[in-house]
Amino acid sequence: DAKTTQPTSMDCAEGRAANLPCNHSTISGNEYVYWYRQIHSQGPQYIIHGLKNNETNEMASLIITEDRKSSTLILPHATLRDTAVYYCIVRLLNNNDMRFGAGTRLTVKP
Amino acid sequence: EAGVAQSPRYKIIEKRQSVAFWCNPISGHATLYWYQQILGQGPKLLIQFQNNGVVDDSQLPKDRFSAERLKGVDSTLKIQPAKLEDSAVYLCASSPVAYEQYFGPGTRLTVT
Numbered sequence: 001d002a003k004t005t006q007p008t009s010m011d012c013a014e015g016r017a018a019n020l021p022c023n024h025s026t027i028s029g030n031e032y033v034y035w036y037r038q039i040h041s042q043g044p045q046y047i048i049h050g051l052k053n054n055e056t057n058e059m060a061s062l063i064i065t066e067d068r069k070s071s072t073l074i075l076p077h078a079t080l081r082d083t084a085v086y087y088c089i090v091r092l093l094n095n096n097d098m099r100f101g102a103g104t105r106l107t108v109k110p
Numbered sequence: 111e112a113g114v115a116q117s118p119r120y121k122i123i124e125k126r127q128s129v130a131f132w133c134n135p136i137s138g139h140a141t142l143y144w145y146q147q148i149l150g151q152g153p154k155l156l157i158q159f160q161n162n163g164v165v166d167d168s169q170l171p172k173d174r175f176s177a178e179r180l181k182g183v184d185s186t187l188k189i190q191p192a193k194l195e196d197s198a199v200y201l202c203a204s205s206p207v208a209y210e211q212y213f214g215p216g217t218r219l220t221v222t
Contacts, residue, residue: 100153
């Protein structure tokens with residue numbers, strides 16, 4: 001699986017959009033981009049995934065660049081409960097071996 | 111739907127002792143995983159089961175760690191003997207045949 005690079009930490013004001021970047025320059029054509037988050041003292045939680053088209057669900061939006069070398073997770077209206085570590089992972093759809101990096105620690109501030 | 115259950119939530123043992131963790135996956139999920147998460151790092155896969163067969167245990171320290179999945183449902187992860195560096199959160203996850211994984215709350219192990 002391709003490796004990813006994420007900023008160590010980010011801050012965001014409550015109510016504003018949180019934009020979390022991820023670089024995956026070595027991603028292969030059939031690898032998907034997955035996002036998980038981990039709130040303190042809980043297990044990771046699935047957020048969203050995509051191949052090349054932008055995706056949106058009730059939690060977030062995923063924007064993947066045309067060359068697929070980077071992506072951005074968008075939380076449109078961040079709340080204090082969105083404070084967590086966010087992991088960007090690239091993997092084959094049917095490969096369940098997810099390689100977690102250190103992720104981005106997002107802190108949403110009042 | 112009930113989530114992945116794990117017990118105990120916390121465990122403190124001395125080095126060289128043994129410890130076991132239990133996981134009950136979401137009903138109907140064929141695949142079960144055990145991860146180790148050391149403080150400040152992302153989870154690292156230890157072992158993956160498909161029903162009651164091992165799919166991948168390449169990162170499991172087999173000299174001290176063992177895992178089994180009885181009847182393709184519940185699973186236990188054992189450490190014997192424990193070392194100080196085994197202090198971590200042990201996460202269990204399950205999934206249908208493919209796609210996203212669902213994680214339990216984890217067991218926090220402290221080895222003193």
